[in-house]
Amino acid sequence: MANAIEVEGLRKRYGGLEVLDGVGFEVAEGEIFGLLGPNGAGKTTTVECLQGLRWADAGHLRVFGHDPRRDVRRVRGLVGSQLQESALPDRIKVWEALQLFATIEGTGRAWEPLLEEWGLAHRRNAAFGDLSGGQRQRLFIALALVGAPRLVVLDEMTTGLDPAARRDAWDLVAAVRERGTTVLLVTHFMDEAERLCDRVAVLRGGRIVGTGTPAELVRSTTSEVRVEFSAPSAFGLDFLTGIAGATTVTRRRTGVVVQGTGPLLARVGHALVERGLEPPDLRVSLPSLEDAYLRLTAPLDDPVSS
Amino acid sequence: MRVLRELTWVELKLFAREPMTVVFVLVLPVVVLYVLNGVFGDQPNPGVWEGHSPVDFYTSAYVALVVATMGVLSLPVHLASYREGGVLRRFRASALPRWTLVGAHVLVAVISGLVGSVLLTAVSVLGYDATLPRDWVGSAAAFLLVTLAFCAFGSFLGLVLRTARAAQGLGVLLFFVFMMLGGAGPPREVLPDAMVTLADVVPLTYAARALRAPWLGLPWDTAATTVMAGMLLVSVLLVAWRSRSE
Numbered sequence: 233m234a235n236a237i238e239v240e241g242l243r244k245r246y247g248g249l250e251v252l253d254g255v256g257f258e259v260a261e262g263e264i265f266g267l268l269g270p271n272g273a274g275k276t277t278t279v280e281c282l283q284g285l286r287w288a289d290a291g292h293l294r295v296f297g298h299d300p301r302r303d304v305r306r307v308r309g310l311v312g313s314q315l316q317e318s319a320l321p322d323r324i325k326v327w328e329a330l331q332l333f334a335t336i337e338g339t340g341r342a343w344e345p346l347l348e349e350w351g352l353a354h355r356r357n358a359a360f361g362d363l364s365g366g367q368r369q370r371l372f373i374a375l376a377l378v379g380a381p382r383l384v385v386l387d388e389m390t391t392g393l394d395p396a397a398r399r400d401a402w403d404l405v406a407a408v409r410e411r412g413t414t415v416l417l418v419t420h421f422m423d424e425a426e427r428l429c430d431r432v433a434v435l436r437g438g439r440i441v442g443t444g445t446p447a448e449l450v451r452s453t454t455s456e457v458r459v460e461f462s463a464p465s466a467f468g469l470d471f472l473t474g475i476a477g478a479t480t481v482t483r484r485r486t487g488v489v490v491q492g493t494g495p496l497l498a499r500v501g502h503a504l505v506e507r508g509l510e511p512p513d514l515r516v517s518l519p520s521l522e523d524a525y526l527r528l529t530a531p532l533d534d535p536v537s538s
Numbered sequence: 539m540r541v542l543r544e545l546t547w548v549e550l551k552l553f554a555r556e557p558m559t560v561v562f563v564l565v566l567p568v569v570v571l572y573v574l575n576g577v578f579g580d581q582p583n584p585g586v587w588e589g590h591s592p593v594d595f596y597t598s599a600y601v602a603l604v605v606a607t608m609g610v611l612s613l614p615v616h617l618a619s620y621r622e623g624g625v626l627r628r629f630r631a632s633a634l635p636r637w638t639l640v641g642a643h644v645l646v647a648v649i650s651g652l653v654g655s656v657l658l659t660a661v662s663v664l665g666y667d668a669t670l671p672r673d674w675v676g677s678a679a680a681f682l683l684v685t686l687a688f689c690a691f692g693s694f695l696g697l698v699l700r701t702a703r704a705a706q707g708l709g710v711l712l713f714f715v716f717m718m719l720g721g722a723g724p725p726r727e728v729l730p731d732a733m734v735t736l737a738d739v740v741p742l743t744y745a746a747r748a749l750r751a752p753w754l755g756l757p758w759d760t761a762a763t764t765v766m767a768g769m770l771l772v773s774v775l776l777v778a779w780r781s782r783s784e
């Protein structure tokens with residue numbers, strides 16, 4: 233499949249500060265691609281360079297084959313954006329904003345269903361300045377989609393949304409992709425990335441430190457699993473260290489924690505049953521995207537251990 | 539074209555929802571003109587108002603004042619607040635053609651300037667029997683030239699001034715200077731010498747003169763027209779230079 237986005241060797245400086253230091257990734261058409269990273273890592277700078285809103289100092293940038301530095305009008309016609317920071321005139325009404333942007337993108341009255349989808353129907357006649365933070369955010373997402381773009385860039389789409397609205401937003405973004413739209417999603421929420429993204433890239437200090445599907449990223453950074461259960465304090469734990477794959481065993485206030493690799497749950501369970509203990513809360517936590525993310529973005533001299 | 543029309547329509551509605559600018563642009567001039575007409579009447583006095591009837595003199599001066607206020611107050615305040623608040627970014631990220639936003643603001647200025655002018659003319663003509671434009675085509679041409687000159691200047695101010703507050707402060711200041719010295723206040727003949735010198739550098743003086751000549755059916759005021767055309771040209775160049783360096 234053709235690439236919707238190609239970035240290679242993207243560099244950007246602000247004054248003396250090297251903000252992007254050779255960023256590179258590719259997004260296939262029809263994919264939901266997530267960009268993760270700590271505050272100030274350069275996520276917004278990267279996606280705004282791609283949209284021609286900031287000037288990239290160096291690098292190869294293509295959006296559906298067009299260079300945003302040379303063909304900015306073309307690119308903007310293909311891309312819908314929800315910017316991390318932007319605004320509308322305070323006194324513009326919700327429906328006026330949608331109609332205006334639909335006219336700009338040349339999609340007529342296609343904005344009507346968006347009002348309903350993004351939960352703005354009852355605020356149709358409200359002025360932008362009177363909307364709550366989450367309502368503004370929903371309006372911006374609707375504006376990003378109003379032009380039926382081939383690529384939609386969502387920079388912290390669900391920041392400020394309540395939990396129900398967040399789930400709705402996920403479903404709607406998934407539906408947008410079903411229609412064939414490519415999605416570039418900047419987010420700080422690992423559950424969001426895990427749920428929506430086909431592939432993600434993790435940015436740290438202006439460099440990509442990991443790319444792949446969420447599962448690949450997890451596998452490549454950590455293979456540690458944790459098994460937990462509660463046990464009477466008299467119950468001896470020494471036998472657990474002998475289990476294949478177990479590395480540490482600790483007794484905590486909340487129960488016993490066995491860390492290690494491999495099929496640890498089955499082995500620990502087997503050993504416990506053999507000794508007559510059948511804890512009802514025996515459970516395993518597999519490494520999550522969040523664990524992988526924390527490892528990838530941890531300062532080099534302070535590796536996160538958990 | 540559809541985009542320009544839609545954006546202009548939205549911007550017109552936004553303009554009408556902004557009480558501050560509506561008062562300055564549409565209400566205040568009408569009230570002041572009404573009072574001035576009441577005070578000075580329509581009897582020409584050979585010593586002042588260049589020998590014209592005060593009502594006629596002020597009507598053209600206030601038409602010029604309204605479009606000048608649109609240009610130096612309303613337009614820069616809107617542009618600067620768009621930049622400051624991030625509205626400009628929102629538009630820039632869309633497929634909006636580059637000049638459409640400025641074009642829409644200029645159209646809003648022309649349309650609301652026209653509304654203001656009709657109001658002012660109606661007050662003077664119906665209430666005080668002022669002269670309707672003698673040369674309609676010439677008056678319309680002068681109106682357009684003056685409006686575009688001030689809009690171009692205002693667009694430049696809107697690009698240079700970083701905040702809406704700065705634009706508002708400067709705009710209100712210019713409004714009062716224009717009103718007092720540009721022919722919309724005390725007649726030039728009674729101003730002290732220093733003030734006359736100052737009045738000579740106030741662009742509204744020339745705008746009013748350029749408009750007055752065709753309005754009263756007098757010979758074309760070449761000097762005033764040239765000043766307005768020069769202001770338009772210089773402002774357009776400044777805007778072009780400024781938006782390139784953005």
Ligand SMILES: Nc1ncnc2c1ncn2[C@@H]1O[C@H](COP(=O)(O)OP(=O)(O)OP(=O)(O)O)[C@@H](O)[C@H]1O
Pocket residue numbers: 246251269270271272273274275276277278316
């Ligand atoms: N216009 C600017 N001028 C100077 N420095 C800037 C500018 N924009 C961004 N930076 C710097 O570039 C770095 C990356 O910023 P960017 O906004 O891309 O981060 P981000 O990954 O989007 O962060 P966040 O998660 O907080 O949104 C930061 O250190 C920021 O201070």
Ligand SMILES: [Mg+2]
Pocket residue numbers: 275276277316387
């Ligand atoms: Mg950001």
